[in-house]
Amino acid sequence: xxxxxQKLVARTGNEAMAEAMRQINPDVVAAYPITPATEIxxxxxxxxxDGLVDTEFVTVESEHSAxxxxxxxxxxxARVMTGTSSQGLILMAEILYxxxxxxxxxxxxxVNRALSSPINIHCDHSDTMSVRDSGWIQIFSENSQEAYxxxxxxxxxxxHMDVRLPVMVTTDGFIISHGMEAINILSDQDVQEFIxxxxxxxxxxxxxxxxxxxxxxxxxxxxxxxxxxxxxMMNAKKVILDVGREFGEKFGRSxxxxxxxxxxDAEVAIVVxxxxxxxxKVVVDELREKxxxxxxxxxRVFRPFPAPELAEALAHLKAIAVLDRSDSLSTAGGxxxxxxxxxxxxxxxxxxxxxxxxxxxxxxxxxxxxxxxxRELQRISEGGQIQNTVQYLGVRE
Amino acid sequence: xxxxxxxxxxxxxxxxxxxxxxxxxxxxxRSKRPVHDPEKCINCLFCWIYCPDSAxxxxxxxxxxxxYAHCKGCGICARxxxxxxxxxxxxxxxED
Numbered sequence: 001x002x003x004x005x006q007k008l009v010a011r012t013g014n015e016a017m018a019e020a021m022r023q024i025n026p027d028v029v030a031a032y033p034i035t036p037a038t039e040i041x042x043x044x045x046x047x048x049x050d051g052l053v054d055t056e057f058v059t060v061e062s063e064h065s066a067x068x069x070x071x072x073x074x075x076x077x078a079r080v081m082t083g084t085s086s087q088g089l090i091l092m093a094e095i096l097y098x099x100x101x102x103x104x105x106x107x108x109x110x111v112n113r114a115l116s117s118p119i120n121i122h123c124d125h126s127d128t129m130s131v132r133d134s135g136w137i138q139i140f141s142e143n144s145q146e147a148y149x150x151x152x153x154x155x156x157x158x159x160h161m162d163v164r165l166p167v168m169v170t171t172d173g174f175i176i177s178h179g180m181e182a183i184n185i186l187s188d189q190d191v192q193e194f195i196x197x198x199x200x201x202x203x204x205x206x207x208x209x210x211x212x213x214x215x216x217x218x219x220x221x222x223x224x225x226x227x228x229x230x231x232x233m234m235n236a237k238k239v240i241l242d243v244g245r246e247f248g249e250k251f252g253r254s255x256x257x258x259x260x261x262x263x264x265d266a267e268v269a270i271v272v273x274x275x276x277x278x279x280x281k282v283v284v285d286e287l288r289e290k291x292x293x294x295x296x297x298x299x300r301v302f303r304p305f306p307a308p309e310l311a312e313a314l315a316h317l318k319a320i321a322v323l324d325r326s327d328s329l330s331t332a333g334g335x336x337x338x339x340x341x342x343x344x345x346x347x348x349x350x351x352x353x354x355x356x357x358x359x360x361x362x363x364x365x366x367x368x369x370x371x372x373x374x375r376e377l378q379r380i381s382e383g384g385q386i387q388n389t390v391q392y393l394g395v396r397e
Numbered sequence: 398x399x400x401x402x403x404x405x406x407x408x409x410x411x412x413x414x415x416x417x418x419x420x421x422x423x424x425x426x427r428s429k430r431p432v433h434d435p436e437k438c439i440n441c442l443f444c445w446i447y448c449p450d451s452a453x454x455x456x457x458x459x460x461x462x463x464x465y466a467h468c469k470g471c472g473i474c475a476r477x478x479x480x481x482x483x484x485x486x487x488x489x490x491x492e493d
Contacts, residue, residue, distance in 0.1 A: 101409065101410075102409045102410075103408055103409040164408065164409075201408065202408075202409075202411055209413070210415050211411050211412060211413050212411065212412035213409070213411060214410070215410055215411075215412045217410055220400055221400070221406070221410070223403075224400075224401075224402065224403035224406055225403070225406065225409070225410045227403040228403050228406065228408060228409075231403075
């Protein structure tokens with residue numbers, strides 16, 4: 001049973017993430033504002049101005065500079081956080097890879113938003129998916145509560161000595177970032193006790209132990225250092241589970257790689273990331289009333305990708321629809337679909353898997369559309385032909 | 398020489414030993430080598446100042462020769478040697 005004190009408050013996703021940052025009280029935040037993530041660092045800069053945190057807040061002229069300042073501060077031995085979205089995230093992209101390679105445990109609050117062109121400020125996952133191979137751990141949130149809880153866990157995961165990788169925690173632009181919800185927040189003391197003091201693995205400011213950070217690797221060493229980073233990502237799997245379990249033991253909300261909803265006895269299921277999971281749960285309940293054996297798997301951790309665990313959780317199903325809120329434009333489906341279907345390949349009996357690309361540029365996804373997907377899965381599970389493996393859901397044809 | 402496995406290397410490619418670039422010999426990058434003529438040399442030390450690889454060996458204010466283990470053969474020393482002196486000449490390295 002959770003024994004720690006919590007308070008029920010109304011918070012938008014952005015407010016929830018800013019609140020977590022205030023309680024974490026990082027040494028350095030370097031950030032540049034961008035819709036719909038602006039509020040996170042705007043609120044945080046107020047905390048700095050009001051003396052509620054001890055943070056050095058670095059205002060910069062771009063997101064490329066923001067992440068560069070974060071890397072510098074992290075290499076100097078500081079606990080570092082930032083926030084961004086969309087074009088901001090991909091402007092950071094060059095330095096995101098460097099942050100991971102230099103094993104800087106930076107935590108980034110990322111609000112998922114479509115990428116130009118056309119310019120659009122609303123939710124889809126194109127931005128986060130475009131940096132999925134940068135070496136950052138990626139954790140998706142269904143709602144403000146998860147955004148808040150994930151931010152606090154992210155600090156522990158990133159800073160674990162077996163990991164030392166940066167973490168981005170994502171919410172869905174406007175849907176979560178600007179949606180007000182009742183959430184339970186921990187006391188400042190509980191947060192501080194949970195994350196613990198930061199111990200840098202190395203510091204540029206340690207004059208007694210001088211180091212060079214970011215040296216050149218040729219053909220004879222680059223591969224070995226990339227292999228180390230791959231190992232850190234493998235190690236992150238256990239740490240994510242341990243931290244999620246400990247969070248649950250202390251505060252009553254446990255977290256894993258994913259959440260199954262009415263999945264165990266289901267015959268058909270949807271796999272989805274982020275806020276759409278909330279809509280899908282309502283649809284699952286309604287269709288269960290009508291006798292359709294449907295379920296949901298909400299993926300929380302996209303990097304590291306929990307392939308064997310997913311395969312085990314989905315193995316019993318007859319048909320699966322993977323919903324991608326981004327399009328890789330590969331002509332072979334979205335990124336989540338490609339990886340989920342690959343994860344299922346080694347199963348002795350594979351479920352049928354189809355892909356729906358939906359919600360681009362903030363296009364609403366409504367319960368009736370998800371109900372149609374479940375009914376189509378039902379038809380496939382009864383032996384019906386798959387007409388199209390990859391389809392667009394909610395676009396005007 | 399067997400290089401260490403990824404398990405043995407410092408994390409993130411950190412270099413924890415100061416000045417270890419000295420151990421990295423870049424002399425075999427060279428296609429031309431500077432040859433120093435002590436008879437012509439006036440020890441102005443322009444070459445020593447300009448050499449990007451600290452490969453001009455100087456002792457007691459006098460040029461002693463070239464550190465061929467590190468000289469990349471860029472030719473800057475020969476270029477900077479005053480026109481009236483020309484104590485450094487670039488000559489082709491022999492083909493392997």
